[in-house]
Amino acid sequence: MKKKVNIGITLGDPAGIGAEITLKALKDKKLRESATFLLIGDYGTITHLQRQIGTSFNFHIISDIGRLSLSEEMINFINLGNITYNIPYGKIDARCGKSAYEYINMACLILRSQQSLSGLVTAPINKEALNLAGHHFQGHTELLAQRFNARYVRMMFTAENLKIVLVTIHIPLKDVPIAVTKKAVQDTIFTVHRTLNTYFKIKKPRIAVCGLNPHASGGGLFGDEEKKQIIPALINAKKQKINVQGPFPADSLFWKAKQGEYDVIIAMYHDQGCIPIKTLYFNKGVNVTLGLPFIRTSPDHGTAFDLATKNKADPGSMKEAIKLAVEMAQNKPRDRKKKKIYVPIKKRTR
Template sequence: MGCPVGIGPEIILKYLHSTAAKPAAPPVIIGDAAVLAATGTALGLSLPLHLWHPGEPTVPDRLNLLGVSHLDPTTLIPGRPTQETGTAMAVAIDTGISLCLAGHLAALVTCPISKAALNLAGYRFPGHTEMLAARTGAKQVAMMLAGDRLRVVLATIHCPFREVASLLNQPALVDLVRLTDRALRTDFGLRAPRIGVAGLNPHGGEDAMFGREEIDIIAPAVQQCRELGLDISGPHPPDTIFYQAAAGRFDVVVCMYHDQGLIPFKLLHFADGVNVTLGLPIVRTSVDHGTAYDIAGRGSADFRSLQSAVTCAVRCAANRHGGNRSGTEPTQL
């Protein structure tokens, strides 16, 4: 459900009430019954509640809920997280991870949380990704943003721009590309992923005129991956590679820093982008936006990113578990 005082409850209810394509089996909502009920009342959206338990099927045309907290909505202020809401949010995440690891659920789709709310609850993680990696024991994870026209994977994520160059190295880039290739094959069903790698500097360094990272780090990593049999090219100038990817030349672009990938991605997929965590033993997707505390409680949140995240999770779970060969979907999310 994400943060109880963010837009998570709102976009869940809007998605469940929409006429948009949904998976064959209704998803399980892990969260708080009272918060969802209060949100439904405020939005004028009602849906009969079914209290779901692990091992049971979900029920069509119901809000299939696994309640993990008992908050009092009358004491909550939209956009104002507390220790209590932070704890409820974190427990929901932990519960979802455990159910996926145990095989009760096929994939985990997360609504937005915030670092501040996690910290209020005593969880010292910057966000979902780090918490998921720690809870599942994943040794290497990466962030992919996925849409119908563009996929990007980030070599560095949340750090000051001045630190990006010092964080890049050949072994880490090779590991990232190999992880990306495996994920595209296993979860996205691509037999031979085409990987483009962006340079760091303007014009790809212009033969070291504007920097040596392309020559000393990125190009050797690309060559090593090519020798391993991957369909990869680069480093390409950052000002042209995204146009080529959106036109169909690449299945994914490996980007050197956060905004290099997120700016073109959000230009194309601002409303329907999906955040996918690579390297986990479970399938995890997420909305590609934050808690939107500034509009929480106003009824104006857009649910399309959640819709895309569920659709992506269904496809990834089916591919990973062989459902694409039988034409079936996973039973529960």
């Protein structure tokens, strides 16, 4: 019997589809019963939304507590009560960026206290709104890395049998060749190997590495990053008995992984890895942050402002993100000792 795990879900930018896709995903009874869930957001926005999308959940509301006590029979909800304004649905707004940040901040407080959360799923936020609110991060990945002092975080995108991990994340394309260093590639390989072994139960992951340049430089005709940075990293990883191959031309490698030849692909930069998976699995893809001291997944899409309040948002990617967080948490070895610290949560007046 699989162990019961506790999963936190932040509801994202209030002007987008985060709350909608979360509630739609949890309509799946099998998914709902697979874990104990804790939603973090503003409860005042939920009543109208439930009527609109046809859900009727009864929540265990947590609004003024010193001890985090989760119900296993109901969906738990930490009510921050921080939306005291009319939500400008479908628009970028600093107030929404602030609310979204506060949801994430509460999740971080709980995770840092080592309370009972096994993992975190984050609904989409808007990067511009976040920055307008004074929180200068490029997204969830960088924010969580800073909060937990995680130096070597990596983004993984996964759907069905395709897994893609990025060496570099949100940087200008002109800066990528400088950032693709032997150390960066090597750290990525080690992180990927450890993650797939621990959370996906793949004992010897078959790792394939993309080249940076066209045709993986064509033997030096189109650049030398492969020779100077990528190949030395692969040599070092192989010395540690890691099953890694490459660098391969990126234009054909993803098809081979899709056919089952490899367990994971390491791509050098954002669009090299994201275009294939978003083309094939736009409503199924999941973003996983590797290198954090906890499990974090999210749907592989944004706030979809154009769909806000229209009851047209597809919850498929969110559903897959929740499923994967539960699966990874169930696969994680149990902690022998778990320190428990209680976090006081101040109730906000509406």
